[in-house]
Amino acid sequence: MSALTNAIEILRCFSSARPDLSFADVMALTGKPKSSTSRLLRSLRDCGLLEQDPHTRRYRPGLLTFELGRLHRAHDDLISMAERELREVCARTGHTGYIAVLDGYEQVVLRIVPGSNPLRVVNPPGQRTPALATSNGRAMLARLSDDDIRARVPATYPKLPRNSPQNFKQLITRLDEIRRTGVSEAADESIEGVGSQGFALKSGETGEMIGIAVSYSVQATTAAERANVRRELAAMAAKLRRLTGDPLDQDTARIQTGTR
Amino acid sequence: MSALTNAIEILRCFSSARPDLSFADVMALTGKPKSSTSRLLRSLRDCGLLEQDPHTRRYRPGLLTFELGRLHRAHDDLISMAERELREVCARTGHTGYIAVLDGYEQVVLRIVPGSNPLRVVNPPGQRTPALATSNGRAMLARLSDDDIRARVPATYPKLPRNSPQNFKQLITRLDEIRRTGVSEAADESIEGVGSQGFALKSGETGEMIGIAVSYSVQATTAAERANVRRELAAMAAKLRRLTGDPLDQDTARIQTGTR
DNA sequence: AAGGCAGTTCCAAATTTCGGAACCTTGTCC
């Protein structure tokens, strides 16, 4: 195991649920002996990847991660183009918009567009959630082959909220529905009372894929309003697919005929 | 040289001026042989610290840095308190506010508060600049001992804009002035036509230090307006020093008597 | 005074990394 692997193992212990860790936390989470933890933590601190609160002595991501994080896809065409369109939809509908990328079977929020409707933002940028339990996450998964999906989902299927697919078969059924209808919807999954609709966008040039969703309160919206969101999203998807040269049709054909 | 050191050396090559790098760029910037660069770049990509544009093959900071960078903001206390106060001052004066931290002889922008006056924001969060050439950067340096400052400034004094201190002696003279008057001012340094005033804030509890500045167009402000900014900043500094238990007086005494 | 936390330091053994050279794959130019 290389020094870098060990370092990453420590860095991956941090999350929004655990934004800072004590020496003992890191030891417990990595299962490494004290001396190794000590050395590694010191290296990470010295190089700026971690910093240490001088008062509580706890460790947290450092200045270097802040700097690099600001650089991440700072001028990514696909994302900024999608963000621009999403802003307009959110301004018209008043709902909250999200842009996320897929990482394994999880997604990470990249951008958020707060709506005018009062709905607490619970998923700030950087937030990591199972893609299986969100509308845009499933929309992204739906564009992968079943084999690829199987490779991403952990051997023991994760415990998800009530309304999310509870096993691999249910997931595939749900993804097939998205592939057929082109619509991905979620309600009362990750967060009680919150629903969303989303789609996946893939650049024809770079092949990178992002998931775009609009999120709203289930109680505070009518079926007509949700249908309006569906129309808005369909129009936005069509426009963005044209602009980015999304190879959707070829993809769908390949998946349906089982090629590749 | 450890694997981690090498990895960091690569990560530090990225900046807002160079948000993505090609294989050859990295080789040139680190001076490492091809095989080492290849191995390292691959490790960094595999672990998520870097990602590679599938089209251009260039490398850029990865998803992991984005996630960790968002977490870094968790260490709020001192910064959020300062940001709240700065927002009020900027709202009243219409100028742009900055909060930065010191790292070696450079500073990194953490927060920016855009003012109502039209002044293009050229220093977004994450921006790294020599602290020697900014008002809040010098204010932070002024709170260190001369020995500490000497250790931070590179052996060959960096080339700075015309109005910044041009050598170590000029720098110390300027810092002594800040120590005496408690006021740090800059004009026409990093950016032509832009001036700023700033101060340094140090938490009595944790000892962490940040630099706070208000920035304006030199041409578009009168001497009276700049005096007003000075008053606003002095009031803000006094309030924040009280709130955070800034040990300014003791520090100054220690430096002046040469203790520690 | 004892005990826990958070480290640090030591050391020989085990594992990684290092860099030069040869090889491979794509895309571009002539």
Added chain:
DNA sequence: GGACAAGGTTCCGAAATTTGGAACTGCCTT
């Protein structure tokens, strides 16, 4: 179609680093 460059990958023995157990330090709380 062939040459060339960019951007890598793979190989290998020598050299450097990492590893983990154990003993030792401070500091703080009980």
